[in-house]
Amino acid sequence: MATLKVGLVSPEREIWSGEAKTVVAQTIEGSLGILPGHAPVLGVLLDGSVVTIEPADGGERVSAMVGSGFFSVAGDEVAILAEQAEMGEEIDVQHARQALEDAMAGGGEDATPERRARARLRAAGIEV
Template sequence: MAIRVALVSPEREVWAGEAEMVVAQTIEGEIGIRTGHSPVLGVLVDGSVVKIFPTGGDPVIAAVGSGFFSVADNEVSVLAEQAELGAEIDLAEARQALAEAQGGGDGDNPQAVAERRARARLRAAGADV
């Protein structure tokens, strides 16, 4: 039996489907969800990675900004302020964003948040950080 997963941002539904497991980083620690998990509501770590293990498919990895993670009745909802699939991330642009964040940020975000988000994008895209 699989769990139904939806990863959404304000702009779009980033990924939806059936999965065997979902792993996310909440402010209380990393959580892994499988079929039959108890109901949970958590706050996502800003600049973290969510891993979805689809039924019969390759893992889906996404960089996420702040948001919420909920589980109820074998359904997982990941509601993120920003979300981007690793396969959609331009590595050169992500590396440039990290370099800029390490140099003081862009003025709109605190340096630490910008750096965490840039590192999450690189991890989601499969780059060593």
């Protein structure tokens, strides 16, 4: 069975790497679902979105919040280079909820803090 070699990294650390069956990421052009054999592509990640990875070993699906960055596919290798990234299992849900409340109360023109807070909660498995 063909698989993808996937690396999700931020400037601070490698968030996840390994073999995967599928990867789904949101780019500024829309959602991309990647399977083995996908055509080469380079995209800009949607700031405040969620990347999901289905590990090839049948393990639990990986969800991570990502800030701005890039998404690259070439020869069954997927590189996700995010300015910010956080695994769903590492997210402090109470803190993320407070960040969302604060962002919504701020009412500023920049929607990035609200998008990021919502993405953190979705990555943690909380629909908002």
